[in-house]
Amino acid sequence: MVVHERAHHSTYMAALLAGELPIAGYTLLAEQYLGIYGALEARGDELADDPVAGPFVIDELRRLPALLRDVEALGGSTAAPRLLPETEAYAARLRAADPARFVAHHYTRYLGDLAGGQVVGKLLEKTYGITGAGALFYDFSALGSPSRFRVRYRALLDGAPWDEIEQRRVCDEAVRAFELNITVLDAMATAAPKAA
Template sequence: MSVTTELEARPFSGQLRESTRGVHDRANHSTYMNALLGGELSLAGYTQLAIQYYFIYQAIERVSDTMTGDAVGREFVFDELRRLPALERDLAGLVGPAWRTEIRPLASTEAYAARITQASAWAGGYVAHHYTRYLGDIAGGQVIRRLLEKNFDLTEAGSLFYHFDEIGSAPAFRDRYRGKLDAAPWDEAARAQVINETLVAFEHNVAVFDELALNLDRYRIA
């Protein structure tokens, strides 16, 4: 069986994962993420990422509010996943009580948020961006949570973004999510569109990390 045939024989969730593995790995091993996960950055260095996440999740969760009336999109609206309340508490602790007036999106973040809004005119585009962010936070994001708690003693405001207590078992939730991907009524052409938009979403993540990396020297622990 050829690689292409083998991929097509997999459930859609498996196709999506394998098709995006390369760019996913590139995002995880970007200069910024290597520095963060390597313990090289101060808490202020992590805060720059949390600020960008606020604008990204604001875009995604605004779309979630509109997807409740879409037959396909509403299957991927999970109130227990919403990150904005946790991010607001984190930023109040990381930046200060006036954080709303002090934070700004990077140019790459603005482009990412705009793409989320544009792509989500179709439920498949929404799902592509939703999948890219939330499933990554539930899984790999826990590495960052442990780093923040260990290096900066953040057990409350500061690392709440990575707390998913309301979903119950994380592996069970991921299986449930993948089941919804497999059951979504998309033909092969639509599935290809979802995969392509997921690749775009990962590229936007890489762009944000690359822009954050431009100021790494300001945040490196001496």
């Protein structure tokens, strides 16, 4: 997927993966995630009884508790995180998501972090010496085997009661989710503190 590659190769992510940012540059990203996951998980709580969205509201996936501990350990603000306008727009989209669109965002965020996010977690340890609080966001051990979880998640997707038109809407919203993420990462390239 072209949009996935664009997210992976953004200027901000390239600098982070190369270890070229000060820790404050990563802290700002963690604060953006507070806004994004706060909105996503609040919307999930609202949709927990929905027959389409409800099965995807999986407690072991929740990232907000870990993010709160991470941001605090990194010296950021959990009470008033510094959210960029692009993050606010992304969060607004999440808060307004209908059940099918919620699933599209849920899929792109959680499964993306379960896979590619592990690279960032290892980078935080290797480059910045951060383990435990500060990098808890990337700890998915509560899920057990990631590969078994992906099989379980795929079964949920396959069992969702979507006709062809609704499937297209979900796919289109997944692309939109990547685009929103890219917009945040592009803004981070300008907003994040640079190494001295």
